[in-house]
Amino acid sequence: MKAKAAKFAVEAGVLLLASMLSVPLRAQAGGATLSGTITNSSGAVVPGARISAKNDATGQVSETQTDSAGLYNLPSLAPGEYEVGVSAEGFSTNVAKVTITSEAKQTMNLTLGGVLSLGDLGFSPSETQGNARDQARLDKRSHMLKIHQRLGLIATAPLIASVITGPLAGGRSTSTSDRYLHLALGSAAGDLYFMSAYYALRAPKIPGTETRGPIRLHKALAWIHGPGMILTPILGAIAFDQKSKGERVHGIASAHGAVAIVTTAAYGAAILSVSIKF
Amino acid sequence: MKIKLLAAFLLLGTPAFAQADTQWALVQSTLTYHVSHPLHQVEGVSHAARGKAVCHAGQCDLLIAAPVKSFDSGDSNRDLHMLQVARGGQFPMISVRTHLPEDASASTTIRADLEIEFAGQTVRYKDVSFEQVTQGNQTRISGTIPATLSDFKIDPPSLLALPVKNEIPVRVEMTWQKH
Numbered sequence: 001m002k003a004k005a006a007k008f009a010v011e012a013g014v015l016l017l018a019s020m021l022s023v024p025l026r027a028q029a030g031g032a033t034l035s036g037t038i039t040n041s042s043g044a045v046v047p048g049a050r051i052s053a054k055n056d057a058t059g060q061v062s063e064t065q066t067d068s069a070g071l072y073n074l075p076s077l078a079p080g081e082y083e084v085g086v087s088a089e090g091f092s093t094n095v096a097k098v099t100i101t102s103e104a105k106q107t108m109n110l111t112l113g114g115v116l117s118l119g120d121l122g123f124s125p126s127e128t129q130g131n132a133r134d135q136a137r138l139d140k141r142s143h144m145l146k147i148h149q150r151l152g153l154i155a156t157a158p159l160i161a162s163v164i165t166g167p168l169a170g171g172r173s174t175s176t177s178d179r180y181l182h183l184a185l186g187s188a189a190g191d192l193y194f195m196s197a198y199y200a201l202r203a204p205k206i207p208g209t210e211t212r213g214p215i216r217l218h219k220a221l222a223w224i225h226g227p228g229m230i231l232t233p234i235l236g237a238i239a240f241d242q243k244s245k246g247e248r249v250h251g252i253a254s255a256h257g258a259v260a261i262v263t264t265a266a267y268g269a270a271i272l273s274v275s276i277k278f
Numbered sequence: 279m280k281i282k283l284l285a286a287f288l289l290l291g292t293p294a295f296a297q298a299d300t301q302w303a304l305v306q307s308t309l310t311y312h313v314s315h316p317l318h319q320v321e322g323v324s325h326a327a328r329g330k331a332v333c334h335a336g337q338c339d340l341l342i343a344a345p346v347k348s349f350d351s352g353d354s355n356r357d358l359h360m361l362q363v364a365r366g367g368q369f370p371m372i373s374v375r376t377h378l379p380e381d382a383s384a385s386t387t388i389r390a391d392l393e394i395e396f397a398g399q400t401v402r403y404k405d406v407s408f409e410q411v412t413q414g415n416q417t418r419i420s421g422t423i424p425a426t427l428s429d430f431k432i433d434p435p436s437l438l439a440l441p442v443k444n445e446i447p448v449r450v451e452m453t454w455q456k457h
Contacts, residue, residue, distance in 0.1 A: 094377055095391065111334070116341040118371060121328040127345060128371050135367030142362040145355075153438070206358055213353030274355070275438060276317055 031076040032100050036109040038066045038086055045070025046112055049088040053098075056081040086110045141204045148199035152271065155192035162186040163264050166257055170239060170249055179243060186236060193229050193267075197222075214273050221270040228263025235259060300380070302338070304329030305416070306453040309344060311425075314443040322349035322360065331454065333380045342452070343373035346396075363435050364397045372396040374423075383417060386410060392423065397430040408450070415456045423448040 038049040049066045057080050066072045077100050087093040091112040098108055118128045162185035168174060169182035200222075211219070235256035239249045249256070307327040313320040326348035331340040346366035351357055361367070375393040382388050388408045394401050408421035426444045427434050434441040 093393065111337055116330055116332060116339055116375075118341075118343055118373065120330055121341065121343055123328065123343065123345075123371070130366070130368040130370040132368055135362075135365060138358065138362035138367045142359055145359075209354055209358060211354050213351075213355070215353055215355035218355075 031078050032102065033073060033075045033105045034077055034082075034084070034098065034100060034108055035071065035073040035105065036107050037070045038072060038088075038110055038112060039070060040091065040112050046088050046091070049086055049091075049112060051110075052085045053077060054083045054085070056083060084108065084110070086112055088112055137204050137206065141206065144199045144203035148196050148203065151192055151196035151199065155189055155196060156267070156271065158185045158192065159189035159264055159267065162189055163260060166260060170243070170257060174243065179240060183236070183240060186233060190229060190233055197226070217273045218270050221266045221273065224266035225263050225270060228259055228266065232256065232260045232263055300333045301457045302331035302333070302340075302417075302454045303457060304342060304452055305455045307342070307344075308449075308451045309349070310449040311349060312447050312449070314445070315437055316440050317437060320351050320356065322351040322357065324348040324350070327452075329452065329454070336380045338378045338380050338382075340376045340378065341373060343371050346370055346372055359435060363432055364430075365432075366397075369396070369398045383410070383412065388419070394423070394425070396425075397432055399430045401425075401429045417454045417456075418452070419454065420449075420451045423450060 034053060038046045038051070040046055045066070047066055047068045047070055049070070049072070050063065051066065051072045051074065052061055052063045053074050054061045055078065058078070060078075062074050062077060064072050064074055079100050079102050082098050082100055083095060084098055085093060085095045094110055094112055096108070096110060098106070100106060119125075162182055165178065165182040165185060168178040235253050238251075238253035239256045242249050242253055304327065307325060307329070309324045309327055311322045313322075324344050327342055327344035329340065329342035331338050333339075346364055347357070347361055347370065349357065349360065351360070373395045375395075376390045378388065378390055386409060388410055389405050390408065392403045392406050394403065403423060403425075406421060406423055408419050410417055410419045412418075425446050425448050427442075427446055428444055434444060436442065
């Protein structure tokens with residue numbers, strides 16, 4: 001009987017000793033725990049703050065939230081270097097580095113960024129809040145001016161070609177085909193020019209903006225090449241009619257060439273004014 | 279007795295002074311972005327930034343912001359185009375947040391992690407270096423933020439079918455005053 005009791009006592013003792021020894025081993029297999037308190041810049045606790053701990057080596061992320069007392073607990077963290085981030089509504093994110101050792105528990109208290117907002121800087125809501133309508137207006141303006149730019153560049157080809165073919169069309173010995181070629185090139189240049197001008201004139205204006213810089217010269221030159229592109233074909237039509245009747249170009253029609261050259265020069269300068277920095 | 283009262287007051291009062299918030303205000307700033315194009319080198323400058331820093335328990339939170347339309351490149355047409363590609367109609371402000379230890383003001387070089395909100399995107403830049411010079415209760419801070427168009431999901435604008443470079447470094451020069 002006594003032997004049985006003794007045997008039972010020894011077995012119970014061994015069992016108890018084994019269970020006591022196994023506890024630290026289980027803790028080591030589960031990893032360390034990082035915990036602490038999250039406060040704001042005034043020292044008050046922040047409930048509901050989101051905490052994440054990212055292992056630099058493995059990239060593994062553990063996440064949790066603070067309780068009503070601002071406390072958080074991140075268990076089962078493997079030893080290593082971590083990037084701990086804290087964020088909450090109305091606060092800027094705070095990020096800190098921590099080294100998790102093989103100790104069971106580590107404490108890291110963090111303070112959330114102060115509640116600085118654009119209003120704290122003195123900006124009014126009308127300055128800080130945009131709207132889709134303003135953006136749509138800007139988008140439409142840019143889109144139309146892009147078309148204006150492309151059509152304007154395309155128009156330079158027939159415009160220059162018509163200036164080149166001008167002497168052939170208006171010289172002493174010209175053929176009908178020379179005149180018609182010059183007419184076609186001039187017509188193409190004119191069509192492209194006025195389409196380009198349409199997009200520039202109809203692009204939305206942005207209220208409150210002052211015209212400054214090279215764009216002022218670009219707009220000013222339009223007062224030369226614009227009327228020139230109207231006058232040139234009118235004078236050209238008169239000249240064409242005279243040549244068709246076998247006459248020399250005379251009278252007001254003789255100004256066709258000069259007006260065309262001045263118009264083309266102003267047009268070229270307008271393109272260069274917004275393309276190259278002088 | 280009086281000495282004991284005075285000692286008690288000092289001992290009790292000191293932690294409160296140590297914990298008191300300090301504030302810094304941005305008194306002068308120049309923000310300059312740089313855009314590279316084969317035909318043009320463009321710089322847009324803004325002096326309209328406002329900023330504030332609140333320091334508590336050895337940590338400071340800074341916020342600096344400026345209206346996007348305040349940047350002037352000398353060409354109103356270009357500035358409006360910049361405003362459009364940067365979605366300035368919908369997101370009219372550019373803001374920079376950072377978090378620094380209060381003792382950073384003692385060194386000549388600061389390295390800061392920045393959180394920048396611009397064109398509807400929030401981008402973090404780590405370890406950006408700034409130089410600082412302190413004179414009296416004012417501190418001058420300068421540095422360059424290595425921003426890119428792709429960071430903020432902005433399509434590179436083009437001129438004569440040639441796009442601008444992706445890199446748009448922003449030079450920052452600020453003067454802060456302690457309150």
